[in-house]
Amino acid sequence: MNAASKNIDKIEPSFWYVGMKNPKLQLMVYGANIASWDVAVNYPGVRLGSVVKLESPNYLLIYLFLDEEVKPGKVQLTFTQGKKKEIQYYELKERSHKGTERIGFDASDVLYMLMPDRFANGNPANDNDNTLSPSKADRKDPNARHGGDLAGISEHLDYFNELGVTALWFTPVLENSMTGGSYHGYATTNYYKVDPRFGSNEEYKSLIDKAHEKKLKIVMDMIFNHCGSEHPWLLDMPSHDWFNFPDYEKKFVQTNFKLTPHVDPYASKYDFKTMNDGWFVRSMPDLNQRNPHVLRYLIQNSFWWIEYAGIDGIRMDTYPYADFDAMAEWMKELNEEYPNFNVVGESWVTEPAYTAYWQKDSKLSAPRNSNLKTVMDFSFFEKVNQAKHEESTEDWKGLNRIYNNFVYDFLYPNPLSVMAFLDNHDTNRFLEDGHDIAALKQAITLLLTTRRIPQIYYGTEIMMNGKKDVSDGNVRKDFPGGWKDDAQNAFTREGRTTEQNEAFDYISKILHWRKGNEAISKGGMTQFLPQNGIYVYSRTYEGKTVMVILNGTSKEQSLPIKNYSEVIKNHVSGKDIVSDKAIDLTTDLHLSPRQSMIIEL
Structure with a gap:
C-alpha cells in the first residue's frame, strides 16, 4: 500500500497474496470520517464485493473478491467524497509456498x-x-x-x-x-x-x-x-457488537473462568454467557x-x-x-x-x-x-x-x-x-x-x-x-x-x-x-498396571520396540521380566539409551531408587 494520506491512516492487512483458496479479502480502512467516502476498484481479476460502514465514522470495511487467476500487482483503490478524490494502491504479492507446503509440528x-x-x-x-x-x-x-x-x-x-x-x-x-x-x-x-x-x-x-x-x-x-484495552478498537469502538459486554465503563463483567458450561448438559445460560463473553481481565476486552x-x-x-x-x-x-x-x-x-x-x-x-x-x-x-x-x-x-x-x-x-x-x-x-x-x-x-x-x-x-x-x-x-x-x-x-x-x-x-x-x-x-x-513419533503404546510403584510401557512401530521402565519409589526394586514377555517377545537383550548399557532381558532387572530406563529391544 502507498504511504498513508491525510484521510487514510492505514489499511489492514497492508498487503495480501494471490492464489488463496478463499477469494474473499477484507480490507479494514482507518481514518477520520473515512466512512463518508465511497470506494471504487480498478484491477483485472479483482472485483468489489461490498463496502461496510460501521457505527464509528472512522472505519470502513472493503470486501474484495480475487479471481483464481489474478496476478500479483498493485490494485487501484479510488476513494471519493463529493469532489474530493484520493487514489491508494494496494499490493497483491506472489506466495512463496503453496498451502500444502506449509508443514506444521507433530509428534516427531x-x-x-x-x-x-x-x-x-x-x-x-x-x-x-x-x-x-x-x-x-x-x-x-x-x-x-x-x-x-x-x-x-x-x-x-x-x-x-x-x-x-x-x-x-x-x-x-x-x-x-x-x-x-x-x-x-x-x-x-x-x-x-x-x-x-x-x-x-x-x-x-x-x-x-x-x-x-x-x-x-x-x-x-x-x-x-x-x-x-489500549487497542484502537476499544478507544474508538467500530460497532457496539465488536466486543462482548461493550458497556464496560458502566458495568464490568469478568469471565467466571469456569469452562465447564461448554460441556455441562445442565449449564445455565447465565453461567455460559459470563464464561464465554466476560472479559478475561479489565485490561483484556473480550472480542465478539x-x-x-x-x-x-x-x-x-x-x-x-x-x-x-x-x-x-x-x-x-x-x-x-x-x-x-x-x-x-x-x-x-x-x-x-x-x-x-x-x-x-x-x-x-x-x-x-x-x-x-x-x-x-x-x-x-x-x-x-x-x-x-x-x-x-x-x-x-x-x-x-x-x-x-x-x-x-x-x-x-x-x-x-x-x-x-x-x-x-x-x-x-x-x-x-x-x-x-x-x-x-x-x-x-x-x-x-x-x-x-x-x-x-x-x-x-x-x-x-x-x-x-x-x-x-x-x-x-x-x-x-x-x-x-x-x-x-x-x-x-x-x-x-x-x-x-x-x-x-x-x-x-x-x-x-x-x-x-x-x-x-x-x-x-x-x-x-x-x-x-518413529517408534516414538508414530508408534502404538502398550502400558502395564504399575506394580510396587514401577510403571512400564512400550512404544512399537514397524517391528521396532522401545520399552520404558520407571521406578517411582525411593527404594531399590526387582522387576520380574517375565511379566512383560508380550512386548519383549523373543528379544534376549536391549540397550538402555540412558546409561548406554546392554540389558539382559532373560533375567529380572535390578532398579535403583527413582531409576528411569529407555530400552531399545
Missing part, C-alpha cells in the same frame, strides 16, 4: 516454549520505546519488562540445536502498547505489528528464516479471545467472534502471518473462552488452506473428557466439530506434578496417576496429536522451589517417550525453579546468560553448574535420540 517434534522478554537481550537499544505506552525495562521488578528480544533469541539458535529441540514456541510477539506493561504479550494492541521492544516484522521474519536453516520450526502464539467482520479480520490475520513470516504452527491462547462455532469456522478454513499445518489450543481443564471434546472429529462434541487438530493435556500436567513426590503404591497415587491418565486416551480421536507438558508460563515450575533432579529425570523420560507431542518450558534443562505464590514473575525469570552483565552464562557448558550440566546432558541425550525415532 519437541516444542521449546520461551518468553522473549525473559530469554535473552540481543539489542539493548530497543529495551524502551517512547512511541508506545510508557513501560520502562526494569530487571529488578519481576512484573516489568526485562528487555529480552528477537535478536537475543536469534543469537542462541545453535543452543536449541545443541539441546535437541525441534520447534520454538514464543509467547506473543505482537505490539502490546499498554500503560501497565504487558511484557507477557497477551494484550495485543496491533495485530499486524511486532512489538518494537522485541524487534520489527522484518526481524521476526528473518529470525524464522534463520531458524528454518537450522531445522527449527516456529510456533506463533495468538489470541482471538481478547485484545488489549460472532460478529462476521471481527471473525474475518482474525482469520485473515492468522493467514497473513503464515504467508508473510512463514510460521510453522499456531498456539491459540484461551481457546474455549472464544465462540465455539466461530473458532471452528476458522479452523475449517485454515485446514482447507493449509492441510499439513497445525494449531494447538489451550483448554485449561484437567479432565481428559473435557480436553478430548475440543479435538477435531471428537464424538463428544458431535454433531459440532471444533476442527482443532491438537489440544493441550492439562490432565497429564496435573497428574505428573501430583505424582512427582508420592511414594505410595496405592492405585490412585504415584505413577498410577500417569497410568490412569492414559487409560482415557480412548476419548481422543487422535492421541498422538495431544500436547503434553510438565509446566509452562502460567504454572509453578516443575521443580517449584527445589532441586530434585531424580524427579526431573523421570518426568522428562516420561514426557519424551509417551504418546504425545512434548513441550518443554525454557530453563527446565538447567533446573530453573519457581512458584507463583508471590508473582507470576517467579516462574518467568530471566535465562542466566541472556544479558551481558549476568554473573552466570548457562548457555555454555562452562557457565553451568555440575548439577545443571547433568540435567542438560540427560535431557539433550533423549532429545537427540528421539529425533527420527
Whole structure:
C-alpha cells in the first residue's frame, strides 16, 4: 500500500497474496470520517464485493473478491467524497509456498516454549520505546519488562540445536502498547505489528528464516479471545457488537473462568454467557467472534502471518473462552488452506473428557466439530506434578496417576496429536522451589517417550525453579546468560553448574535420540498396571520396540521380566539409551531408587 494520506491512516492487512483458496479479502480502512467516502476498484481479476460502514465514522470495511487467476500487482483503490478524490494502491504479492507446503509440528517434534522478554537481550537499544505506552525495562521488578528480544533469541539458535529441540514456541510477539506493561504479550494492541521492544516484522521474519536453516520450526502464539484495552478498537469502538459486554465503563463483567458450561448438559445460560463473553481481565476486552467482520479480520490475520513470516504452527491462547462455532469456522478454513499445518489450543481443564471434546472429529462434541487438530493435556500436567513426590503404591497415587491418565486416551480421536507438558508460563515450575533432579529425570523420560507431542518450558534443562505464590514473575525469570552483565552464562557448558550440566546432558541425550525415532513419533503404546510403584510401557512401530521402565519409589526394586514377555517377545537383550548399557532381558532387572530406563529391544 502507498504511504498513508491525510484521510487514510492505514489499511489492514497492508498487503495480501494471490492464489488463496478463499477469494474473499477484507480490507479494514482507518481514518477520520473515512466512512463518508465511497470506494471504487480498478484491477483485472479483482472485483468489489461490498463496502461496510460501521457505527464509528472512522472505519470502513472493503470486501474484495480475487479471481483464481489474478496476478500479483498493485490494485487501484479510488476513494471519493463529493469532489474530493484520493487514489491508494494496494499490493497483491506472489506466495512463496503453496498451502500444502506449509508443514506444521507433530509428534516427531519437541516444542521449546520461551518468553522473549525473559530469554535473552540481543539489542539493548530497543529495551524502551517512547512511541508506545510508557513501560520502562526494569530487571529488578519481576512484573516489568526485562528487555529480552528477537535478536537475543536469534543469537542462541545453535543452543536449541545443541539441546535437541525441534520447534520454538514464543509467547506473543505482537505490539502490546499498554500503560501497565504487558511484557507477557497477551494484550495485543496491533495485530499486524511486532512489538518494537522485541524487534520489527522484518526481524521476526528473518529470525524464522534463520531458524528454518537450522531445522527449527516456529510456533506463533495468538489470541482471538481478547485484545488489549489500549487497542484502537476499544478507544474508538467500530460497532457496539465488536466486543462482548461493550458497556464496560458502566458495568464490568469478568469471565467466571469456569469452562465447564461448554460441556455441562445442565449449564445455565447465565453461567455460559459470563464464561464465554466476560472479559478475561479489565485490561483484556473480550472480542465478539460472532460478529462476521471481527471473525474475518482474525482469520485473515492468522493467514497473513503464515504467508508473510512463514510460521510453522499456531498456539491459540484461551481457546474455549472464544465462540465455539466461530473458532471452528476458522479452523475449517485454515485446514482447507493449509492441510499439513497445525494449531494447538489451550483448554485449561484437567479432565481428559473435557480436553478430548475440543479435538477435531471428537464424538463428544458431535454433531459440532471444533476442527482443532491438537489440544493441550492439562490432565497429564496435573497428574505428573501430583505424582512427582508420592511414594505410595496405592492405585490412585504415584505413577498410577500417569497410568490412569492414559487409560482415557480412548476419548481422543487422535492421541498422538495431544500436547503434553510438565509446566509452562502460567504454572509453578516443575521443580517449584527445589532441586530434585531424580524427579526431573523421570518426568522428562516420561514426557519424551509417551504418546504425545512434548513441550518443554525454557530453563527446565538447567533446573530453573519457581512458584507463583508471590508473582507470576517467579516462574518467568530471566535465562542466566541472556544479558551481558549476568554473573552466570548457562548457555555454555562452562557457565553451568555440575548439577545443571547433568540435567542438560540427560535431557539433550533423549532429545537427540528421539529425533527420527518413529517408534516414538508414530508408534502404538502398550502400558502395564504399575506394580510396587514401577510403571512400564512400550512404544512399537514397524517391528521396532522401545520399552520404558520407571521406578517411582525411593527404594531399590526387582522387576520380574517375565511379566512383560508380550512386548519383549523373543528379544534376549536391549540397550538402555540412558546409561548406554546392554540389558539382559532373560533375567529380572535390578532398579535403583527413582531409576528411569529407555530400552531399545
